[in-house]
Amino acid sequence: RGTVGFNYRNAPAVAYARELIASGELGTVTHVRVRLFSDYAAHPDSALTWRYERARGGGGVLGDLASHGVDLARFLLGDIESLAADTAVFIPERARPTGATAGHTLATGGELGPVENEDYVNCLLRFASGARGVLEASRVSVGEQNNYGFEVHGTKGAVFWDYRRMGELGVGHGTSYQDQPVSTVFVGPGHGEYGAFQPGAANAMGYDDLKVIEARNFLRSVTEGTSYGPTLEDAVHSATALDAMSRSAAQRTWVSLG
Numbered sequence: 001r002g003t004v005g006f007n008y009r010n011a012p013a014v015a016y017a018r019e020l021i022a023s024g025e026l027g028t029v030t031h032v033r034v035r036l037f038s039d040y041a042a043h044p045d046s047a048l049t050w051r052y053e054r055a056r057g058g059g060g061v062l063g064d065l066a067s068h069g070v071d072l073a074r075f076l077l078g079d080i081e082s083l084a085a086d087t088a089v090f091i092p093e094r095a096r097p098t099g100a101t102a103g104h105t106l107a108t109g110g111e112l113g114p115v116e117n118e119d120y121v122n123c124l125l126r127f128a129s130g131a132r133g134v135l136e137a138s139r140v141s142v143g144e145q146n147n148y149g150f151e152v153h154g155t156k157g158a159v160f161w162d163y164r165r166m167g168e169l170g171v172g173h174g175t176s177y178q179d180q181p182v183s184t185v186f187v188g189p190g191h192g193e194y195g196a197f198q199p200g201a202a203n204a205m206g207y208d209d210l211k212v213i214e215a216r217n218f219l220r221s222v223t224e225g226t227s228y229g230p231t232l233e234d235a236v237h238s239a240t241a242l243d244a245m246s247r248s249a250a251q252r253t254w255v256s257l258g
């Protein structure tokens with residue numbers, strides 16, 4: 001039993017999006033686009049820390065950002081059946097740091113070493129439900145800071161979420177099909193864990209609040225003996241998908257998650 005730090009699904013707007021999908025109000029979900037764009041490794045002088053080494057950091061943006069994207073995709077649309085991915089290293093060498101590092105330290109003048117894991121991934125997804133998806137993640141996107149989110153489309157509607165406007169969900173559903181209006185819903189006490197933080201809609205929650213929810217889920221998992229929030233099983237599913245993305249990119253083929 002335990003809880004895993006897939007914190008983005010703790011956002012009340014994400015919980016609401018999942019509810020809307022499950023209720024059938026969007027019709028049958030046809031496709032999703034999940035994006036995780038960041039610039040944290042975009043500076044060419046960003047030091048060659050543990051992050052860029054296979055032995056100490058494992059994967060690159062796959063583990064760091066795409067892992068969250070896979071969890072969001074599964075949380076919203078259910079299990080992934082197969083995928084086809086491509087990866088790239090856009091900054092192949094970085095300078096070794098000369099001292100201890102924390103965060104994204106810059107290091108100029110040091111000896112250059114190879115970046116051993118991917119800066120970027122794009123991936124086509126097929127879900128067990130028949131829905132299709134596109135997941136894209138980058139750690140080197142100049143001009144992007146925490147541009148994480150999704151667009152989910154169904155036969156009767158759509159939902160749109162941007163982490164940077166965490167408390168808002170774009171919702172379009174009804175009977176129009178074409179020219180369907182999209183409204184911005186400010187999440188409130190009826191959505192996810194929002195009511196534990198704020199008494200009324202449109203009061204801002206922040207990243208730290210998602211971590212508070214994560215900590216509570218973890219403590220409840222320990223004390224009550226039942227898993228709350230994203231489980232270890234969810235982490236295994238995410239890791240399996242990331243492993244499949246690596247294989248798919250290396251072999252240039254679709255990979256089934258079996």
Ligand SMILES: NC(=O)c1ccc[n+]([C@@H]2O[C@H](COP(=O)([O-])OP(=O)(O)OC[C@H]3O[C@@H](n4cnc5c(N)ncnc54)[C@H](O)[C@@H]3O)[C@@H](O)[C@H]2O)c1
Nearest residue numbers: 004005006007008049050051063064068100101102103104
């Ligand atoms: N869930 C999330 O949203 C999220 C967000 C950010 C980071 N992370 C994860 O958190 C982890 C840490 O990331 P970070 O950005 O804070 O890394 P970081 O490099 O900034 O910090 C790591 C810290 O650990 C210290 N350290 C290294 N080896 C140590 C040792 N042997 N003993 C004690 N301290 C040691 C370093 O000095 C440094 O201060 C990574 O696995 C990252 O993927 C998760």
